[in-house]
Amino acid sequence: MRDFGYDEQELVEELCSAIAALPGASAHPRMNQPRSGSRYEPDGLLDVHINQSDLAIVVEAKRELFPRDVRQQIWLLRDYLDGMDGPAEKVAMLVAGAVSRGAREILQQEKIGYFDPGGSLFIPSTSAYVLIDRPPPKKAVRMFGAIFQGQRARVVQAVIEAAPNWVSVKDLAEATGVSAATTSETLTEMERRDWLEVDGAGPAKTRRLRERALVLDEWARLIAAQKPPQIERYYVPANDAGEIARRLEDACRDAGAQYAITAEAAAQVYAPYLSSISQLKCRLQAGRVQHDVLSRLDARSVSEGWNFGVIAEVGKHDVAVGERLNGIAYAPIVQIYLDLLQGSGRASEMADHFRSERLSG
Structure with a gap:
């Protein structure tokens, strides 16, 4: 993971502590992780006891989680769960320094757990359902809001205004005066957040906004938490x-x-x-x-x-x-x-x- 103040092991340890803090619960890392039939290996495997039930929680840790990241991980985790043995209920979880609102919604719909250091915790167990929703950590808020600042904000604004038309990196760079590199990075970040539809590849690749409301609502939430400009x-x-x-x-x-x-x-x-x-x-x-x-x-x-x-x-x-x-x-x-x-x-x-x-x- 890129530097976000946590590494994979620290996030897994934070998750253990959060679960152990629940009434009548305990969580212990499994030292010897048995291999399933998959080549994929998770960042952690926890033996959890909660609400008089035993769970085997498979954990994947990321720097941050946006909708596209979540979709890429879900099938890997489910494939791993299918290859696990043992009587305990199997639960897949994603932990990250920052979990976006859109990612949380998808994970809840798909019944995949999540945790962030701000204290948000979702365990979709059939016998011990846990959902704690808390504000994201300050570092996460800054990271989520970075796309709405400086030159990137100009690109986002231009994409919103162009909707529902398709636009290319070249089109946006020329219209906004922002470098092609920054324009491309911003569009890639918007894709991760599931805000864009994509057509083509390479220099011919074009994008368009799925829905203005998704981006405007997120931007409005960020604005509401900030001091008005002088x-x-x-x-x-x-x-x-x-x-x-x-x-x-x-x-x-x-x-x-x-x-x-x-x-x-x-x-x-x-x-x-x-x-x-x-x-x-x-x-x-x-x-x-x-x-x-x-x-x-x-x-x-x-x-x-x-x-x-x-x-x-x-x-x-x-x-x-x-x-x-x-x-x-x-x-x-x-x-x-x-x-x-x-x-x-x-x-x-x-x-x-x-x-x-x-x-x-």
Whole structure:
């Protein structure tokens, strides 16, 4: 396994401890593992006593588990169980430093056990059914969320927006400005999570999203657990968000700055919901050029009564633009949705409406 803070033996030992902590239960590694007719050998074999029943648990350990990984392992474990002798009930289990939500659902459906160091435990025994569902470890949360950060996030957004069309690595790399290597890695990770359909192989390989909701729901859960991004608040002399948008376009054009309007003001353009919008949020190229734009807008920093917000993002040097409408630059539609989720007031209502209008399917 790649480094995730645990190796196979440590995960098996953690599983033993978790089972032993159950009322009236015990778990002991079998020192001499009898070979079945299969060439496959698991990472552990446990003799378990629980609820006055004896179980022989076959354990396979992985760094992390996503739906595709689970499907590849299930038949190996079942084949191994078929070759085992002895009176104890045979149970297959997968243990990992991180078990994704999708992987857990498949394992429960297929009656294959699982365990992670966060304390989640599933033993699908006919005589001692155990299901403990706990939040994943912090390391696992960071790992699950890595696909929604940085350059990878741009690729994921592009795949979502392209649905239901087929896309290639070349198409996405050109559309997002992300390297072909990072684009390919991101698509492979999406395949592991069972989010993509695949056609062809090699350079001709194309993919498309199975269902937008699968990815958006996962991204929304991650967003809900994070702090909202910092917003630098200003007052700009203007009557409404539309006037601010036009002034922002003029100022950025003159200063040579990148920008993209997002959240409520952008959602109102794509999928009108409120009678009027008085505040505008955007991403604006950082550095000296940003100060130039703010000066051209006559923007004044305020703590209350703001109507112009700049979303501050550490480490980003460029601004992703979805499209330009009537000469105004707007963020990609997925980014607009995500920014609404982190808003206040009626932003959550707008997020639901915007998703149903622009990101259904």
